[in-house]
Structure formats: structure tokens, C-alpha cells
Amino acid sequence: MAEIAFSSFYKFNNTRHDLLNIPKEEFRALKELSKNSEIVILKPDKGSGIVILNRSDYIDKMMDIIGDTTKFKLAANQDVYAISRTIETRVRNYLRVHVKNPGLISEDQYTELYPNGSHIGVMYGLPKVHKRGNPMRPICSAVGTATYQLGKFVAKIIQPTAVSSHGTDLNDTFQFVSQLRDLDFQESIMASFDVQSLFTNVPLAETIDVCMDKLYRDRYKANLVCCLVYRVYMIASSFHVLDCDLKQLCLKFYKNGFPKDFVEECISRVLNSSRNVAYYGVYPYVYSGGCHEPIPFSENPYLEEVLENMRIHFPNLQFNSAMVTKYLNGQQGIPSHSDDEDCISAGSMLCTISLGETRTLEFRSKCKTSLVNSKVRLAHGDVLFMTRGSQNQFQHSVPKDYTKNMRVSITLRHITCNINPVVSLTNVRFHECEIQASSVLSVGSTSKSNNTIINPSKDDQFPELGVKRTSIGVQTAPSDTSSVSILTDISSNTVYPVEKLINNDCHAPNSEESRSTSIYISSKAPKK
């Protein structure tokens, strides 16, 4: 470590005299001095000149700086070469997967940014000769690190945001003096603040947010418009009526710190062991790979009340379903997806109420050339709204993190039973499907069988739908209404729901209505 750090000191031995702009004799003297291992030769933090320090003083001062455990941490692995290899591999992977593959940069840019033979960053100190005790200014040199080229690339992009729009920045002391001249000191008091450890104190997430806002204001705002985060109490303070209702709700949820009863009640209907979900509503929630049958709201008075309150205060939104998701701890999340299922009404709004642990919701633009990704921290009591339309532009996820406590989200949607088919069958295909549907119906309605293989030999019945299968099975809704039938691709365990059938009457193979039967395929969307 030490060799790397010291290698970036002023290297008189290798520096050409004409580059240093000092008299020849002085240069020769410095060169001679640099052979003395007891001293270090530095330039001052401000202005020009040469500073000669005892090496031991220099090291002590630097050790004082890095000994501040609020800012620096001793690396667990002391093998700097292993560390730099790990960082390089990570940067390479990140570049490939998140930057190059989505098409955010060209091949040439990728080659330029790709780190090769990098080393870790190096810190050295420059003495502040104008201050008492000559403290050191620590400088972290990123030259040659794995992120160096990437940093330069990003710096060019964010450079325009550095231009102050309020005239609050100064370029140099001349500008400062000239501005002072114009000030009327009779009216003002001048105070001076010294910012300590500026860079290590910069709040990163906020800075990124400010830069993104300045750079991509319109698009970024567009994203945020479709995803408004309201704190419950913020809404409460602006809408009087909402105030008491939501407060009551919160009280109910959090009577004893955490709404255990409520949560337990919701998740007692666990549908999936890795992601604990309970779906309440009127109509089934049909998504790629499956279908949630609704639990009636009447079975959960708490949720009924939540929904009722939302209906009162947001009458236009007409929520009629609630998906309760339990994240036991930070190890449980939800992968990137869009809530763009056809059963969610077009033009409707989705709303997520967050309870418990604060977690991040990440938004990723689906548009390859756009950089408008964003993150939203959802704390207890936050209510987030997204438009249905925004689902076509963004994917969202709740990534895993290191939180220990439980989070529960309640996502409200307006679900419709009129599923618009993604793939409509042509007449010919339709005819085939109709036959399928009728067989299904008779089987489903008479025997109440849940999963009946009806035509295992017709392997490529719907080749244009890209269904790879060895056999097709048919599943009817477990309830007696048989309101939704599902074509099941048994070999891949994928379920393709067929549109709602009419009037709970399962025997309508030849009626006009049954012609509307179509297949809903959305196999590309991530499974939930």
C-alpha cells in the first residue's frame, strides 16, 4: 500500500526541469534533497511553491486524517491487488449489463470506459501553508482506477449542472473582491463558514437527484408525476377530512408499533411462500404465469375500511382491489416488472400504501436511450401513486437490501373483468379455440375438475403464439362460477388465461358470445 501511495509524490527524479519552471540550480538542489528518505517534497495546497516536510510528520498528519472512523474504514482485505481486481470486475459487469446492453452507450464508448489493469485510488496530502499548524488537505487521486474513465464520462454529462443559476458561486478571489465592493455593509453582517471534509459530507442520493432534475427536468419530472409520493401526514395536513381518517387508519395499523393482527390477517392467505401475497378484490387478477383469485373484502374489515377511505377521498380512482405483500425483511424483494396487465383498467391509477420498514422502489425506464431511472424511498405511511400509463414506460422493483424488519405494502388497483386480449385469434384459430373452450367448459362445469388434459396430441395448435408445449391442459376456476378458464402449458408450467366466459354459463360453445373468447398471452413479462 505504502509503495503505491508514495509513488504519487512529487517525483523530482523523473521530472524534467523545464516542466517545473524553476531555476536550474534549485531543481538540482531538490533532486539532491529527494534522495533523502527522511523528508518528503510536496507542493502547497494553494498557490505555487515547494514544501519540504519530515516524512514522519507527513505520515502522522495523514494517519490522523484516515484515522477518522466516521469517514474511513479499514478494509477487511488488505491485499490491494485483490481489491482492485474485485472492483474492476464489478465495474466491468455493471458497464456491460446496465450500460452497454440496454444500449445507453456505443461500442466505442464501451471500449473506452471498460477498465483494464486498473489500480485502487491513492490518497496523498498537500500542506495548507496558509493555516496554522499546516494541516493537510487530503487528495484522493482516481487516476488509473477502474471508475476513472467512467467518472470523466459522467463529469462531461453533469458539467452543465455545475453552472450556478443563482449567482451564488465564485470563480476566484478577484471575483469575490469585486462582488464585495458592491455590498452595502451597513445593512449586512458578513459571516464566513468553513466546510470540513466537503466531499465526504456531500449527501450522495440528494446530489444525484439534483443533477438528474437539472439535466432531465422534463423527463425526470414526467417520471415523478406518474409516481407521486405522498406522506400520509403531508396529505393529512393539506386535506382536512383526510386528516382524521388517515390518522385513524394509521392508529389502527400501528396500534402497538406494528399492525400485527392486521398483517397476520392479510397474510394468513399466503399464496406464495417466497413472496407473501394476499389478493382481495372482486375480479381475478390475471398476470403472465398465473391468476390470483380474489378473497372478498368482507373477509378483512381492515382492508375494507382502507378501500372505503380511499374511495371517499379519491372518488375518481375507483379502486376495487388490494394486493397485500409482506416483505419479511430486506432479503425479500420484488423483481423489475410493470403492472401492465390487461385486467388493470386503462387510464386508471395504482396506489401503494407502505407500512413498516422503509424500502426503496426503483424505477427503470423501458426506453433504451433514456437515462430517467429513479429511486423512491418509501417510509411508513407513504402513499405512492402511479398511472397505469406509466407502466408502459417504466418497470419498478423493490430490490433486496439489508433491512431487518418487516414491510407490508397494500397496492390498490382498479381491476376490470373485460380483459383486452393481447393476441386475438384469427377466425380459423378462433374456431379451434372455440372447440377447445367448449370442451373445457363441459368438463369444468360437470366434473369440477381443476386440471384436465384435453388434447395432448395436438402439440402445435397455436404455433403463432409461441407456445412451446408437449400438451395443453385446461384449468377451470376452482370456484363454481367457472368465470375464468385457463389454458395451461403443462410442460413449462405456464398458465394462459382465457377471457371471462359469459354469464357463468359454461355451456355456450356455439353462442354468439363465445366467439369473443380469445387467448391472453403475455409470456415475456417477469413472473411475480
Ligand SMILES: O=C(O)CCC(=O)C(=O)O
Ligand atoms: O411493495 C411495493 O411497494 C410494490 C409492490 C408492487 O410493485 C406490486 O405488487 O406490483
Ligand SMILES: [Fe+2]
Ligand atoms: Fe408493481
